[in-house]
Amino acid sequence: MKVLFLNGPNLNLLGTRQPEIYGRTSLQDVEVMVRQRxxxxxxxxxxxxxxxxxxxxxxxxxxxxxxxxxxxxAAAYTHTSVALRDAISACELPVIEIHLSNVxxxxxxxxHSMIAAVCRGTICGxxxxxxxxxxxxxxxxNSALK
Numbered sequence: 001m002k003v004l005f006l007n008g009p010n011l012n013l014l015g016t017r018q019p020e021i022y023g024r025t026s027l028q029d030v031e032v033m034v035r036q037r038x039x040x041x042x043x044x045x046x047x048x049x050x051x052x053x054x055x056x057x058x059x060x061x062x063x064x065x066x067x068x069x070x071x072x073x074a075a076a077y078t079h080t081s082v083a084l085r086d087a088i089s090a091c092e093l094p095v096i097e098i099h100l101s102n103v104x105x106x107x108x109x110x111x112h113s114m115i116a117a118v119c120r121g122t123i124c125g126x127x128x129x130x131x132x133x134x135x136x137x138x139x140x141x142n143s144a145l146k
Contacts, residue, residue, distance in 0.1 A: 004048070
């Protein structure tokens with residue numbers, strides 16, 4: 001099994017950007033955590049980040065037939081991107097939306113996700129553990145689909 005982890009804008013600043021909201025764990029540290037758990041689960045992962053919406057759309061489009069699931073932290077694009085929503089719909093893969101913070105405990109504009117309706121589910125508010133929960137959800141979905 002192979003899972004693609006996609007990270008949107010500003011996640012490259014994780015650990016230093018608004019640590020009171022996002023914590024002090026860097027994206028590289030999160031990737032290490034995910035890789036350790038993936039090894040235990042015998043899952044291959046591909047971990048990517050881009051500040052460009054088009055990169056994320058392209059990676060989602062290219063994932064069909066290559067990965068079994070996508071775990072997506074679209075960051076700010078969660079609330080604005082019809083392009084990501086359309087790419088998710090077209091890829092015909094289970095996509096799990098994740099967020100480090102509890103978006104429902106924050107500003108009202110963060111309460112609406114453009115992508116939630118085309119994702120299998122949403123995990124938010126568990127900091128770096130949201131990624132581990134996303135991985136485990138992807139594995140469980142893949143097992144259920146067999």
